[in-house]
Amino acid sequence: MxxxxxxxxxxxxxGGSFAVDKNNFKTCDQSGFCKRLRPFKPEKSQYTLNLDTVIVHGNVLSAEVTTVDTSTEKRITLWHYALKLSALKDGTFRVELDEADPLYPRYRSLLALNGEPKPDGLKLISNENGKLTLSNTQGHKVIITAEPLKFEFVNLAGDTVVVINDNHQLLMEPLRVRREKASDDEDANMVEVAAPVFNEEEIESGNQLDEGKKVSIEDEEGAWSENFKSHHDSKPRGNEAVSMDFSFPEADHVYGIPEHTDKFNLRTTTSGEPYRLYNLDVFEYELDSPMAIYGAVPVMYAHGPKHTAGVFWHNSAETWVDVVNYADSTVVSSLVNLVTGGQKRRVDARFFSEANVIDVFVLLGDKPADVFRQYTALTGHAPLPPKxxxxxxxxxxxxxxxxxxxxxxxxxxxxxxxxxxxxxxxxxxxxxxxxxxxxxxxxxxxxxxxxxxxxxxxxxxxxxPHIKREAGYFLHEDCTEKGYYVKDKDGKDYEGWCWPGSSSYPDxxxxxxxxxxxxxxxxxxxxxxxxxxxxxxxxxxxxxxxxxxxxxxxxxxxxxxxxxxxxxxxxxxxxxxxxxxxxxxxxxxxxxxxxxxxxxxxxxxxxxxxxxxxxxxxxxxxxxxxxxxxxxxxxxxxxxxxxxxxxxxxxxxxxxxxxxxxxxxxxxxxxxxxxxxxxxxxxxxxxxxxxxxxxxxxxxxxxxxxxxxxxxxxxxxxxxxxxxxSLDGLPVTRPLFQEYPREEETYTIDNEYLLGDKLLVHPVVEPGVTSVKVYLPGAETNTLWYDVDSYLAHKANGYFTQEVTLAKIPVYQRGGSVVPRKERVRRSSALMADDPYTLVVALDHNNTAHGTVYIDDGETYEYQQNKYIYARIDYEPSGITYSFINEHAHYPSRSWVERIVIAGIKTPPKTAKLHQGDKQLALQMTLHKGNDVLVIRKPGANMATPWRIAFSY
Known part of the structure; x- marks a missing residue:
């Protein structure tokens, strides 16, 4: 607001004009853990899987992971971590990493998941040469390399689609207890923050693993407190950041991690700021920026012609995300050769968060719709809204x-x-x-x-959520008396400033x-x-x-x-x-x-x-x-x-x-x-x-x-x-590549989109234009797209120029679809509930079309007791059939069909007859030859019961 x-x-x-005041918001260099972790790029990961501890039971592999000091001939174990790999339904895996015995419990996100994910089976196929190979019941595989620790996720086609820790940037900073400033002769016992590794001298001096949890570093810069402008952050638990890198072989682009004002396909960040995920109230946010704004959804999808995959970084703390697309001209060729062996079609990403456990879901696709569905299976579908x-x-x-x-x-x-x-x-x-x-x-x-x-x-x-701190205000009085406010660092009710003035916030x-x-x-x-x-x-x-x-x-x-x-x-x-x-x-x-x-x-x-x-x-x-x-x-x-x-x-x-x-x-x-x-x-x-x-x-x-x-x-x-x-979790508003995943031109198109799989919309977003370039996908499948204003058919063939006036924006209906409409627009939707339908049938090159329509009371939950209509509308050259998808569901709709518009018809029928129950009625038709449109006038079919219109030629 x-x-x-x-x-x-x-x-x-x-009349003042403003742009965002960037001084109010941190850059990576001003965010302590981002500044600390972003340069962390070791040649080899210190994390090792202890193969002797591996247990596979049900859908879970559990094992011990350790960090190892490899800088000397003598291998020294520094920290112990608990690894859990879970196989979940629908081709999803979950990787969790936590300290084996942390000083304090680390936070796990409370509400993002829509209940406990559904388990699949997990089978250990082989354990040899320092590698484990596991499979779920569908045949997706996970290959775990023990040293250095690496995870490779393989889809059903045998392609490696996601790799974890290929760039050795896995890191979990161990929780430690702060100690008072050490004396000069104890300076050798200092611990590096970015890479928590003790050297041999430190081990011999008593800072071994078990004792190491009970000691800590001195108050080096940012370890136990940070300042930003006039604000002081006390950081009582010290540094506790986590990091993990992900590689997406054969991916052209990555998408997701909203909310940012960037393009849909994410840019390479090596020459600038990472994307930031931290919900903030940003006054007059700027465009084309990776800055954090109001939303932070840490899910990323990778897509290329061969497959789609994704990762969901399940973490509610401040998070930064770096992206490296090796096809991007900003990525130097030497880095491509070093990291990918010359392979250009690959994108890497790295998530690093200030705190919490490492908890990541790997979504193995194989198509865009699959990964979108896998993600909403975890976090939930939007429920049916009131109409x-x-x-x-x-x-x-x-x-x-x-x-x-x-x-x-x-x-x-x-x-x-x-x-x-x-x-x-x-x-x-x-x-x-x-x-x-x-x-x-x-x-x-x-x-x-x-x-x-x-x-x-x-x-x-x-x-x-800000509550005015005013004596006599019932909400403030109750929250104060009952201790319902968020507390400050000293345990007192936190007071901030918002629209009411002095305010506190319910916990x-x-x-x-x-x-x-x-x-x-x-x-x-x-x-x-x-x-x-x-x-x-x-x-x-x-x-x-x-x-x-x-x-x-x-x-x-x-x-x-x-x-x-x-x-x-x-x-x-x-x-x-x-x-x-x-x-x-x-x-x-x-x-x-x-x-x-x-x-x-x-x-x-x-x-x-x-x-x-x-x-x-x-x-x-x-x-x-x-x-x-x-x-x-x-x-x-x-x-x-x-x-x-x-x-x-x-x-x-x-x-x-x-x-x-x-x-x-x-x-x-x-x-x-x-x-x-x-x-x-x-x-x-x-x-x-x-x-x-x-x-x-x-x-x-x-x-x-x-x-x-x-x-x-x-x-x-x-x-x-x-x-x-609400049934399948697929986006209502869809990128073109969701429906046309092999059509590479669609991968970077984000100025037009699909509604379901039926309408294509290209808003006009520039002043004074008389035409726009529109991309029509589906050439390989001979897709037709019908202008919704003229019913003129366009064959899908990539870009074409669409003339526009101030009264028109380009919208097209896909050939092979049926779209329900109500043409009697009233002053509110409630008054249109019983109004008749117009069915717009757009034929494909096979002269067929299919669609659906859903009807209920628009406001209650009675649809959950089968009080609704969910119907298919199927057009074949022999006729049109309206049938219920759920035959046990019924709703006493008073709506009826007043018109059927059939676009793209080449051979119109001579007669049409409605069959509904005992009713049979010959129907009137009008053919508009100029644009191959047949209109069936006033068929009068009731939407509350099935019907069929039969054609004869």
Missing amino acids: KTLGLLLVAALAI FSLAYHQCRWNYVDETDVRSVDEGFDTHDVPADVIWLDIEYTDRKKYFTWDPLKFPHPTEMVANLTAKGRKMVVIID FFDPAISKYYSERYLFDNFPGTSKDVHLWNDMNEPSVFNGPEITMPKDCRHYKPPQDGHDGLASFWEHRHVHNEYGLLNIRATHDGLLLRTDGKYRPFILTRSTFAGTQRYAAVWTGDNAAEWGFLAVSVPMCLSLASAGVSFCGSDVGGFFKYPEAELMTRWYQAGAYQAFFRAHSHIETKRREPWLYDAATLALIRDALRRRYALLDFWYTLFYEH
Whole structure:
């Protein structure tokens, strides 16, 4: 929503222009562990697998790993680690490494996984020549080299697709106890930080393994504390970073690790900053940057013509990622020859995190859809959202009072513009106190909401995690009395500064606190709300205006479940361990609360800004505080593609830009683009000029209205895509290479995308253009693509030039698909529930087409009791068949088919007859010869029961 406080707001009010202040955010050299670990590039890894300790049982290999000092003739074991390799269902492996006997338990991510991963079988095939070969039940193999430790993952075709520690950058800094400054004669007992290796002299002087855990280095720079600007980080556990490198043979590119403002295919980072994963509130973030912003999803995919693979780095601490693509011209040829033996088609990546265990999932593919599905099998599918949430949302910081809300609501009706949701930003509250209403501006919230719901509309209100520290405010009083706030390094309630002023933050890691927070959403606890009021959780990185990097200090303390014998440092987690997960627990508590308030009957809608692995199970995501500039419109496409590949399909950007004012052309193009993005919301800054659609000139309003009507006509198509995503976990918004994995031109295309496998969208993101270059994939399979405006067929043959006007953006339907539409667009989606369908049938070169449609009540969980329709629509030259995929599921839909448009028909039938139950009806048809389109008029088939239309020639 908003970022740095009143000074910046005031500056914007007088027309100030800003770019991100990079001084507020760390570079790698300013991040202690990144500066320390990034240069760590040993010639040989010190990590060795002890083959005598290997045990394979069920789906797990367990063994001991040691670090060995190889600098002398006498091999000396320094540290012991516990290795666990697990075979999981669906061609996935998990590698875990922890200290065998750490001083304190290391943190393991709490909520990213959607339950315990499903096990597969694991079999030891051979143990010879210092190598282990293992296989899962499907035939994927893992080859483990004992010394130096290396993992090679082999797919079913026999190709090595992922290699771990090929570049010897595996590292886990052992936890140690700090000691007081040593005397001069003890200086020889110092320990290197980046590579925890004792030399022989140190071993002889008593710093052997068991004792080594009880001693530590002096306070060398960064070992036990760090400073950034005026902020001090106490680092009570000392250095505890982890690192691992991954190689992807035969890969052309890697993708993922959102959220960044970069291209979808990730760049080589050797000549600049690594990609950073650390959820931050970045004011006016810049474009084309690896800087961290609001999201941190540590999953990466590698793709080439032969196969696709991926890794999920399961870690919620601050993380940096280096990428080396050996096909990149920035990578020197000598390095290519040294590392790859001259092999050019390969990408390397390295993840390094400040803390926690090493826990990584290896996804063996083999195709893009496979690895995307493997990842969401681990972290969860987005549940089916309420239908209204896929429609249009109108927001502003802030609609100032109930009269303003009523005026905006009526404006949509007056100007014949559809809308489903009005949003309220922070000013609706009683002086920034959440779960309250401003008594002067919003004195009658119940009536205000009822006025919206009478038209089928909803309301979304914002609730941020910062709690105003004000005496008498019930939420602050409760959290203070019950100890519910995050603690500072001294164990006192942490106080930061955010929109209310002095604020504290609930510690959602404590189940009791999450439960208390969820209960605040009960209707009795939040008067004025109803089932039709949904939630926006913003600023949940968490944003702290006076904190280091505008967030919470890393040495703040979070709840940890009590364990026997654990006190002191072992009795809590530091914020450094859990930072990227904080927002996830915030939205889970909100999600639980919205379920609780209706006894689990109605589906909630939540929007979040902070994003981590698993976020998709609870909320939609938007790309944060963008600006009314063409570059931000353009980057919304790769940003949402990246998030969708990382499980978060429900993504969009603020239409029109949050900051600044979009002139008519930019606003038009943004509405046209937003109409084909999953989350479709206009939003703007409090000091920007008002920009509801009817405030533009009549011609621009007409274009915006047309874009919105296009969205509403396709709502049932969107709803079907999200239902299917809830089943299979595949992205709703897809990169071209997902469906065309061998077509190399698609690997770097991120200015167009697919919706499911049926529509191809190429937004216009530049001013003043009269044509754009569009890539149509599928030449090898003779794919046809039909312009959705003219039904003109284009043969897939790579790039072609598409003429555009201000009224048009290129959208194409794939030949061989059927898309359901509703052409009677009303003022809200709820009023269209029983309206008739138009089925658009686009024929392939075999004169066939197939599609699906999903129908239910749009808001409850009754579909989980088989109260829905999920149907196939199959076109063959002999006729059209509508049949239920689940014959046990039924829903009393009153919708019917009023029109069927068949594009690409070469030999039209002479007659068409509807068969539905006992009903038989001859149908009227109209042939449009100019573009080979046949229209079946008013077949009248009911969607609640199967039917067939038979053709005769």
